[in-house]
Structures are given as structure tokens and as C-alpha cells.
Amino acid sequence: MGMTVTQKILAAHAGLPSVKAGDLIEAKLDLVLGNDITTPVAVTVFDRAGLTKIFDKDKIAIVLDHYTPCKDIKSAQLCQQTREFARRFGITHLYDVGQAGIEHALLPEKGLVAPGECVIGADSHTCTYGALGAFSTGVGSTDMAAGMAIGENWFKVPAAIKVTLTGSLPPYVSGKDVILHLIGRIGVDGALYKSLEFTGPGVASLSMDDRFTIANMAIEAGAKNGIFPVDDKTVEYVTGRVDRPWTAYEADPDAAYDSEVVIDLSALAPTVSLPHLPSNAKPIDQVKGMAIDQVVIGSCTNGRISDLRAAAEILKGKKVADGIRCIVIPATQDVSLQCIREGLAEIFINAGCVFSTPTCGPCLGGHMGCMAQGERAVSTTNRNFVGRMGHTESEVILASPAVAAASAVAGCLASPLDVMKED
Numbered sequence: 001m002g003m004t005v006t007q008k009i010l011a012a013h014a015g016l017p018s019v020k021a022g023d024l025i026e027a028k029l030d031l032v033l034g035n036d037i038t039t040p041v042a043v044t045v046f047d048r049a050g051l052t053k054i055f056d057k058d059k060i061a062i063v064l065d066h067y068t069p070c071k072d073i074k075s076a077q078l079c080q081q082t083r084e085f086a087r088r089f090g091i092t093h094l095y096d097v098g099q100a101g102i103e104h105a106l107l108p109e110k111g112l113v114a115p116g117e118c119v120i121g122a123d124s125h126t127c128t129y130g131a132l133g134a135f136s137t138g139v140g141s142t143d144m145a146a147g148m149a150i151g152e153n154w155f156k157v158p159a160a161i162k163v164t165l166t167g168s169l170p171p172y173v174s175g176k177d178v179i180l181h182l183i184g185r186i187g188v189d190g191a192l193y194k195s196l197e198f199t200g201p202g203v204a205s206l207s208m209d210d211r212f213t214i215a216n217m218a219i220e221a222g223a224k225n226g227i228f229p230v231d232d233k234t235v236e237y238v239t240g241r242v243d244r245p246w247t248a249y250e251a252d253p254d255a256a257y258d259s260e261v262v263i264d265l266s267a268l269a270p271t272v273s274l275p276h277l278p279s280n281a282k283p284i285d286q287v288k289g290m291a292i293d294q295v296v297i298g299s300c301t302n303g304r305i306s307d308l309r310a311a312a313e314i315l316k317g318k319k320v321a322d323g324i325r326c327i328v329i330p331a332t333q334d335v336s337l338q339c340i341r342e343g344l345a346e347i348f349i350n351a352g353c354v355f356s357t358p359t360c361g362p363c364l365g366g367h368m369g370c371m372a373q374g375e376r377a378v379s380t381t382n383r384n385f386v387g388r389m390g391h392t393e394s395e396v397i398l399a400s401p402a403v404a405a406a407s408a409v410a411g412c413l414a415s416p417l418d419v420m421k422e423d
Contacts, residue, residue: 002252
């Protein structure tokens with residue numbers, strides 16, 4: 001029996017000729033990731049276990065991105081603990097205020113992840129790097145501590161779901177709509193501890209940013225990871241960023257999949273997920289007009305430059321509706337600079353938006369946009385659970401940057417097609 005892409009990567013990193021779904025293996029790691037929330041917990045575990053060495057100072061990345069610039073004394077203390085640990089072991093890749101960005105946008109941008117690599121991160125959205133053809137998955141802080149010490153982790157080899165993409169996306173439809181549609185079809189546990197393996201002729205039509213968005217939200221279907229094939233766009237993205245050899249893996253023709261989902265990209269419409277699950281997905285035309293209080297455009301899901309260009313296209317020459325707060329958050333410092341150079345920052349500010357520094361902030365109800373009781377947001381983030389962005393009686397509607405920007409202008413949940421028709 002052949003292997004999937006994920007199984008091939010895991011077999012290679014375990015030093016085995018082959019693996020199959022359900023096997024328990026120990027695999028070598030190419031990168032271990034933590035942030036300002038999860039790293040302090042891992043450091044505490046590391047120290048309590050009496051560990052005194054890390055496996056490789058160049059293969060650990062720590063990004064201070066959730067509550068930074070620090071919002072309060074507690075977050076400042078967590079960052080202080082993290083910085084001290086990084087200094088103690090001379091960790092190369094510490095990204096602090098001024099150099100940091102949202103971790104899952106920053107690491108690919110910096111070339112810290114390459115095709116065929118095996119990556120763990122103490123953050124559930126570490127699955128983002130599957131867009132590059134890497135196996136990447138979220139783990140707990142205890143696993144992060146062990147990974148930093150020995151450079152290995154154990155895995156149960158996941159079974160797989162084949163997601164076959166055909167066609168190409170219509171105007172104002174993006175990777176966010178694809179993944180919301182998929183989660184709506186299979187449910188939040190539809191891929192539980194499985195690999196979502198994206199394939200088919202439609203993959204070639206997706207930008208790298210589309211792929212990052214789709215892989216990022218694989219976890220919202222319960223998946224262990226999401227992964228794309230390595231093609232010309234992948235190679236173009238890593239060229240000039242990645243300075244080490246890497247391997248592109250392909251699934252065997254006789255690889256086993258538990259099931260297959262076929263999505264015709266050309267048939268998709270702008271899609272949103274209503275409270276309180278990502279699987280509560282609806283085409284925008286079925287639910288537009290819902291009252292909102294806030295719009296958030298950013299996050300590890302949709303804070304890249306193409307996302308902000310899509311939002312700026314709709315906001316240009318328009319104003320955020322009265323009574324609506326619109327917060328725009330570039331994912332990294334480089335994205336912030338691009339927004340300034342391209343005039344996007346000016347478009348956002350002239351429209352009445354807040355243009356923030358890179359931070360996870362409002363996505364987890366941390367800062368820069370927490371909601372009060374009874375408020376509702378349209379957000380380009382990845383989770384809309386109860387209390388996710390503030391009060392337990394607030395609500396989050398997940399959407400693409402285009403839908404979010406259109407909703408900010410309309411003052412209610414709106415379709416970008418409708419807003420752009422008004423020009």
C-alpha cells in the first residue's frame with residue numbers, strides 16, 4: 001500500500017521505509033515553535049524536568065505575538081520569562097517587539113519552514129505550514145519542552161482525507177471561502193486526527209496566501225494537519241527565503257484515503273461561518289443584513305498582503321459606517337511596510353479604520369478589540385466559539401477580508417459583490 005504526502009514525510013523523519021495510519025513513531029524535528037503564551041509554560045516544564053540543554057539553537061523559534069506590545073503586567077512577565085530563556089540558550093530565532101509578527105505568517109516569510117520538513121508548534125494553528133508541503137502540527141507546551149530538549153516527538157500516523165479541488169475561484173472569493181465551505185461540509189470533527197491532503201487541478205489556481213489560509217484552518221475540522229503539493233508557486237515562494245536543501249514529497253498513486261471531498265472552486269460564493277462554530281457556514285446571500293458592531297481584518301489566517309489588498313480595494317474612497325469599529329492588523333512588520341508603501345495604510349485610515357501593529361490581539365479576546373456583552377463582530381480570524389473575542393454573550397462571524405471590508409462599509413453583514421456594484 002502506498003503512502004500519502006504526510007505519511008512519506010513522517011516516515012522519512014522517523015528513519016523508516018514506510019508507515020501506515022495508526023502507527024506510533026518517533027520523528028526528528030526540523031523546527032519547534034512557541035509564542036508568548038505557550039513558551040512560558042514549556043519553559044516551566046523544561047526547568048522542572050531538570051533539562052539543561054536544547055537540541056539546536058537554530059531550530060527553535062519563539063515569537064512574541066499574542067499580547068504584544070504587552071497589554072498588562074502579567075503579559076509583560078510572560079514575555080520577560082521567554083526572553084530570559086532565549087538568552088540563556090542563545091536561541092537564534094527570537095522575534096520580539098519591533099521584529100515580530102503573527103507567528104504563522106512570520107515563519108514562512110522568514111524562510112524558517114521548507115517543503116518536506118517536520119514542524120511542531122505550541123499553537124494549534126501550526127498546521128499553516130502545510131501550504132508549503134511541510135508536515136506541521138500543533139502540540140501542547142509539554143511536547144514543546146521535550147521537542148526543544150531532544151529534537152524529536154512521537155506521533156500517531158494520521159489517516160487521510162483527499163480534498164480534490166477543480167476549477168478556479170470567482171471574483172471576491174478566496175481561500176477563506178474555500179476552507180469555510182469545506183468545514184461546513186464535513187464538520188468541526190469531520191477530519192479528527194486525520195490529514196487533509198489537498199490535490200487536483202484547482203490547486204494551481206490558488207495563490208500561496210490562499211493555501212496558507214486553507215491549511216491554517218485545517219485544525220477547525222479537527223485535522224492533525226493540512227497539506228498541499230509542492231508546485232511552481234511553492235518553489236517561487238521559497239526561493240530566496242529558504243537557504244537549505246529541501247525535499248518535495250508526492251503521494252503514491254495507491255495511497256489510502258478514508259474518503260474524498262471534491263470542491264469545484266468556480267461554484268463557490270463568498271461564505272461566512274455564523275456563531276458559534278466554524279462549521280456553521282452559509283453563503284453570504286443567505287445571511288447578509290445581520291447587525292454588527294465591529295470588523296477585524298487580520299490574524300494568522302488573513303493578515304497577509306493579499307488579504308489587506310483585497311480589503312483596501314473595497315474600502316478605497318469609502319467610509320466605515322457610523323457605529324462600526326473596523327480594526328486592520330497586518331500580520332508582520334514587512335506586511336505593515338508594504339501597506340505603507342502601496343498606500344493601503346492611508347486607505348484604511350481615511351476610511352475610518354484603526355491600523356494596528358502586528359498582533360494576534362483580538363482573535364483570542366486578548367487586546368486590541370475585545371467585545372462587550374451583546375456585541376457582534378465580522379472577523380477574518382479562525383474561531384468563533386463562545387467568548388472567543390470577549391464577553392461570553394458576544395458573537396463572531398468568520399469571513400474573508402473582502403466580506404469583512406464590505407460589512408464595515410455597509411454597517412451590517414454584506415456581500416462584497418453588492419458593495420462594489422454601488423460604485
